Amino acid sequence: MTQTKNYGAVKAARIPVSLGLMRLEKTMRKLLVTTATMAMAGLSLAQSLTGAGATFPYPLYAKYFDEYAKLTGVKVNYQSIGSGGGIRQFIEQTVSFGASDAPMTDEQIKDARTASGGSNVLHIPTALGAVVPIYNIPGVSAVLKFDANTLAGIFLGTIKTWNDPALVKLNPEAKLPPLPITVVHRSDGSGTTFVWVDYLTKVSPEWARQVGRGTSVAWPVGLGGKGNEGVAGVVKQTPGSIGYVEAIYARQNKISYGAVQNKSGKFIQADLPSIRLAANVVLPGDARVSITDTPEPGGYPIASFTYILLYQQADKNKAIKSEADARALSDLIYWILNDGQKYNEGLEYGRLPEVAKARGMSLLSKMTYNGKALR
Amino acid sequence: MNRDLNLRRRYWRDRLMLLLLGIGTVLALLVLFLVMGYALVNGVAALNWDFFTKDMKPPGETGGGLRQAIVGTIIVDGLGLLLALPIGIAAGSLLAEYPDHPLTPPIRTLADTLNGMPAILKGLVVFVLIVKPMGTFSGFAGAVALGFIMVPIITRATEGVLTLVPKEIREAGLALGLPRWRVILSLILPAARAGIVTGVILAFARAAGEAAPLLFTSFGNPFLTTDPLKPMDTLPLRLFQFAISPYADWHRQAWAAGLVLFALIVLASALARWATRRRL
Amino acid sequence: MQQTAPSHHRRSLAYSASGDRVFSVIIALLASGVLILAVLMAWELYSGGADPIRRFGLLGFLTGTEWDPVIKKQFGAWPYVLGTILTSIGALLLSFFPALGAAIYAAEYAPRPVAVVINYLLDLTAAVPSVIYGLWGIFIMAPFLRDHFYLPTYLWAANHAPGLLPFLGNPSGYGLLTAILILAAMVVPFTAALARDAIALVPAPQREAAYALGATRWEVMQMAVLPLSRTGIIAGAFLALGRALGETMAVTMVIGNSHKLPYTLFGGAATMPSVIANEFTEAVEPLHLESLIALGFYLFIVALVLNIVGGLIIRRQAALARGVL
Numbered sequence: 001m002t003q004t005k006n007y008g009a010v011k012a013a014r015i016p017v018s019l020g021l022m023r024l025e026k027t028m029r030k031l032l033v034t035t036a037t038m039a040m041a042g043l044s045l046a047q048s049l050t051g052a053g054a055t056f057p058y059p060l061y062a063k064y065f066d067e068y069a070k071l072t073g074v075k076v077n078y079q080s081i082g083s084g085g086g087i088r089q090f091i092e093q094t095v096s097f098g099a100s101d102a103p104m105t106d107e108q109i110k111d112a113r114t115a116s117g118g119s120n121v122l123h124i125p126t127a128l129g130a131v132v133p134i135y136n137i138p139g140v141s142a143v144l145k146f147d148a149n150t151l152a153g154i155f156l157g158t159i160k161t162w163n164d165p166a167l168v169k170l171n172p173e174a175k176l177p178p179l180p181i182t183v184v185h186r187s188d189g190s191g192t193t194f195v196w197v198d199y200l201t202k203v204s205p206e207w208a209r210q211v212g213r214g215t216s217v218a219w220p221v222g223l224g225g226k227g228n229e230g231v232a233g234v235v236k237q238t239p240g241s242i243g244y245v246e247a248i249y250a251r252q253n254k255i256s257y258g259a260v261q262n263k264s265g266k267f268i269q270a271d272l273p274s275i276r277l278a279a280n281v282v283l284p285g286d287a288r289v290s291i292t293d294t295p296e297p298g299g300y301p302i303a304s305f306t307y308i309l310l311y312q313q314a315d316k317n318k319a320i321k322s323e324a325d326a327r328a329l330s331d332l333i334y335w336i337l338n339d340g341q342k343y344n345e346g347l348e349y350g351r352l353p354e355v356a357k358a359r360g361m362s363l364l365s366k367m368t369y370n371g372k373a374l375r
Numbered sequence: 376m377n378r379d380l381n382l383r384r385r386y387w388r389d390r391l392m393l394l395l396l397g398i399g400t401v402l403a404l405l406v407l408f409l410v411m412g413y414a415l416v417n418g419v420a421a422l423n424w425d426f427f428t429k430d431m432k433p434p435g436e437t438g439g440g441l442r443q444a445i446v447g448t449i450i451v452d453g454l455g456l457l458l459a460l461p462i463g464i465a466a467g468s469l470l471a472e473y474p475d476h477p478l479t480p481p482i483r484t485l486a487d488t489l490n491g492m493p494a495i496l497k498g499l500v501v502f503v504l505i506v507k508p509m510g511t512f513s514g515f516a517g518a519v520a521l522g523f524i525m526v527p528i529i530t531r532a533t534e535g536v537l538t539l540v541p542k543e544i545r546e547a548g549l550a551l552g553l554p555r556w557r558v559i560l561s562l563i564l565p566a567a568r569a570g571i572v573t574g575v576i577l578a579f580a581r582a583a584g585e586a587a588p589l590l591f592t593s594f595g596n597p598f599l600t601t602d603p604l605k606p607m608d609t610l611p612l613r614l615f616q617f618a619i620s621p622y623a624d625w626h627r628q629a630w631a632a633g634l635v636l637f638a639l640i641v642l643a644s645a646l647a648r649w650a651t652r653r654r655l
Numbered sequence: 656m657q658q659t660a661p662s663h664h665r666r667s668l669a670y671s672a673s674g675d676r677v678f679s680v681i682i683a684l685l686a687s688g689v690l691i692l693a694v695l696m697a698w699e700l701y702s703g704g705a706d707p708i709r710r711f712g713l714l715g716f717l718t719g720t721e722w723d724p725v726i727k728k729q730f731g732a733w734p735y736v737l738g739t740i741l742t743s744i745g746a747l748l749l750s751f752f753p754a755l756g757a758a759i760y761a762a763e764y765a766p767r768p769v770a771v772v773i774n775y776l777l778d779l780t781a782a783v784p785s786v787i788y789g790l791w792g793i794f795i796m797a798p799f800l801r802d803h804f805y806l807p808t809y810l811w812a813a814n815h816a817p818g819l820l821p822f823l824g825n826p827s828g829y830g831l832l833t834a835i836l837i838l839a840a841m842v843v844p845f846t847a848a849l850a851r852d853a854i855a856l857v858p859a860p861q862r863e864a865a866y867a868l869g870a871t872r873w874e875v876m877q878m879a880v881l882p883l884s885r886t887g888i889i890a891g892a893f894l895a896l897g898r899a900l901g902e903t904m905a906v907t908m909v910i911g912n913s914h915k916l917p918y919t920l921f922g923g924a925a926t927m928p929s930v931i932a933n934e935f936t937e938a939v940e941p942l943h944l945e946s947l948i949a950l951g952f953y954l955f956i957v958a959l960v961l962n963i964v965g966g967l968i969i970r971r972q973a974a975l976a977r978g979v980l
Contacts, residue, residue, distance in 0.1 A: 466686035
């Protein structure tokens with residue numbers, strides 16, 4: 001009797017698993033369920049959104065989303081994979097929103113339109129930032145001065161040591177050692193790179209000819225670090241190195257950063273006023289604009305807006321699964337453009353100028369879900 | 376005289392070789408000791424209760440923990456194991472018990488090939504096959520990528536152990552009139568249980584330490600989630616991000632993450648051994 | 656009670672010849688998961704990377720030296736192929752003798768408890784996650800090498816042998832040599848484990864015969880054991896090579912991620928897996944993305960060839976051992 005029952009219990013689906021392993025499997029599953037329930041305790045079934053892209057505003061966005069989660073319970077998962085990645089995953093529609101400091105090119109916008117079946121792309125500016133040259137030279141604490149030619153020379157590999165005459169001439173008071181220069185650039189597609197090489201392309205014909213501008217370029221020299229974090233990490237670890245990062249990464253980690261000569265010949269170390277001056281431009285209708293090499297006498301020459309990328313017809317984005325998702329996204333961006341701005345200056349990012357904020361709001365109001373306006 | 380000298384030279388040579396072998400052994404294990412030593416010292420120094428009970432903080436702020444990554448690791452790795460077990464054990468049994476089956480030779484070669492394939496390629500394929508169609512990164516996609524890593528290891532380990540089971544057991548079972556499936560399920564697999572578990576643990580450890588295939592599958596998440604259809608954080612991913620960052624507090628937590636990850640692997644293997652040993 | 660009839664029925668069905676047939680079909684179906692995974696992988700990598708391969712040619716893509724997504728829009732894999740070859744071969748050469756030494760020592764010399772400990776530790780080395788090696792590489796090994804080896808060598812060369820400088824490259828601590836060293840440490844257990852097994856497979860009478868001739872312990876190794884286990888040892892080296900080729904995270908963390916040729920000893924480099932890890936989520940241009948997948952396809956082919964060759968060697972070793980018995 002028992003015998004028979006046992007045979008009946010051997011179900012087809014179980015067949016390939018031995019008895020012992022069945023138990024192992026059961027134990028593992030039990031373990032899984034227990035941990036899952038334990039974890040559930042700390043979890044409210046709240047709305048969640050996924051975004052990816054720029055590392056340039058990552059400390060700011062992490063702050064925004066941390067505060068926003070406390071405020072509304074909406075959890076925004078932002079992964080700083082680089083602006084190139086943000087644009088790419090945005091086109092692939094694996095994220096609710098992308099983020100980039102480099103505005104999408106016309107080509108990329110066309111790709112996004114094709115991928116989504118005709119939706120337009122919105123660039124919402126969220127903050128202003130500056131890309132600064134950071135360096136780690138043992139024994140040098142002074143703020144080094146750089147002009148367009150020395151920066152281009154270093155990153156092209158023609159200036160190889162810290163005591164190169166061009167650098168000594170700009171910085172006669174600093175005791176520059178005969179250390180080899182280790183250039184550190186991004187290994188991933190990056191909006192910070194875009195801003196940096198956009199500047200170099202504007203000021204150095206040699207750079208424009210050899211390397212050009214893009215989110216990832218063919219670097220003539222140097223080591224690659226992943227993200228702003230990676231570049232700052234390598235520079236901090238490596239005596240004799242120079243790299244470029246968003247200013248907050250230099251400040252938070254106490255890495256020295258230099259002053260850069262602007263169009264009117266002044267050496268400017270990036271700070272809030274000089275970034276704000278650089279943003280004093282006429283904003284085009286779609287908000288895509290480059291503000292490097294500013295003509296403002298007091299402006300910092302390597303500044304940029306950073307953008308959040310949205311599909312105008314939110315329903316066309318595969319990553320947005322419901323109207324509730326789309327509404328949550330719209331609310332989030334609204335909050336960033338208004339209340340969220342108060343966190344910018346605490347982290348040394350520029351607040352949006354009124355014009356840019358108004359443009360952002362009007363772009364946001366175009367967002368729809370199945371033809372329905374969301375605001 | 377001459378012979379004596381010759382003999383002495385041979386003895387010296389023997390001793391010299393022993394010395395060289397000893398040096399080789401020490402060199403081979405030295406890095407392991409250094410890595411584990413640093414991970415232990417720095418990891419323990421960085422561990423605290425918050426590490427297990429709080430989620431991560433924004434960059435530049437100190438404190439917080441990696442609860443979300445620990446939970447994520449357990450879910451993604453566990454799910455991966457559940458996906459890989461039936462396929463791996465079935466394939467191993469097929470290879471060992473049905474040597475004449477037409478699928479046996481290709482499966483054996485392909486399992487070896489898969490095994491030698493860099494893990495990152497498995498992540499790449501899962502991105503194309505699962506992440507893109509689903510329209511989102513997810514813990515599930517990460518689990519599939521890890522399962523992908525485990526399957527061939529489990530397959531080959533199972534096969535290896537099953538072939539070690541004495542022929543007599545099979546013959547005895549068949550002589551009793553039991554069908555082949557019943558012999559495999561009730562006699563051979565239980566007899567090989569310990570070996571199979573070892574293989575499974577090996578596979579699990581290999582997969583649990585991988586960050587590369589998770590980069591574009593499970594993706595990461597600063598918030599705790601238990602929904603495998605959402606992007607999920609895992610310790611290897613977080614460790615990688617923290618290690619390359621410039622933040623001192625993240626470096627501290629990276630060491631702790633390394634230690635906890637290693638402890639999880641050891642714990643899982645101890646648990647598996649205990650669970651299979653105790654009940655039979 | 657009411658179960659009796661159906662279960663009896665099932666019993667008779669399950670215990671007839673068709674039960675076995677059903678079982679073998681089910682098991683074959685599950686097992687073909689392996690088949691499907693491998694074929695899917697090969698197909699995805701091939702079809703995803705077909706465009707750049709067609710555009711630059713099967714060999715042209717492999718030997719092209721420019722990887723420029725912006726101006727020339729040209730993708731050549733040679734810098735990564737070369738980086739992969741240099742790091743994995745270098746790691747194999749560095750790790751081979753220590754690994755072999757550990758295997759011989761554990762198998763033939765060490766007292767049993769010591770041998771058990773060594774074997775256990777070697778297995779443990781294989782189980783340490785590669786990110787932990789990378790973590791250690793970044794924070795402990797790279798700075799140590801830079802301060803105590805790279806930088807002094809570089810400064811010495813700058814004063815005394817400037818001709819060497821172009822070969823040494825930038826002594827930042829991140830670079831080719833650092834990657835080779837960390838890889839060497841990681842692949843030791845793979846060479847050691849197979850060498851150990853191969854040595855253990857050598858039949859005892861072989862050793863006894865050699866001892867009987869008055870050979871010293873090393874001479875026994877040299878004359879009787881190593882020649883017979885040679886193929887197994889080589890197979891282990893192949894396995895280690897395969898592992899080194901595919902290792903991603905630890906290498907990415909310390910190699911410096913620079914693809915500017917020519918590579919130098921201390922300077923940055925890049926490998927095929929490291930560039931995929933760096934650029935895959937972010938390549939925006941379709942051609943750039945497809946070139947990364949094409950890199951994966953080449954990696955697949957190399958791993959396939961290595962595995963087939965290694966498998967053949969192992970099979971020969973097994974046959975050899977049986978033949979001697």
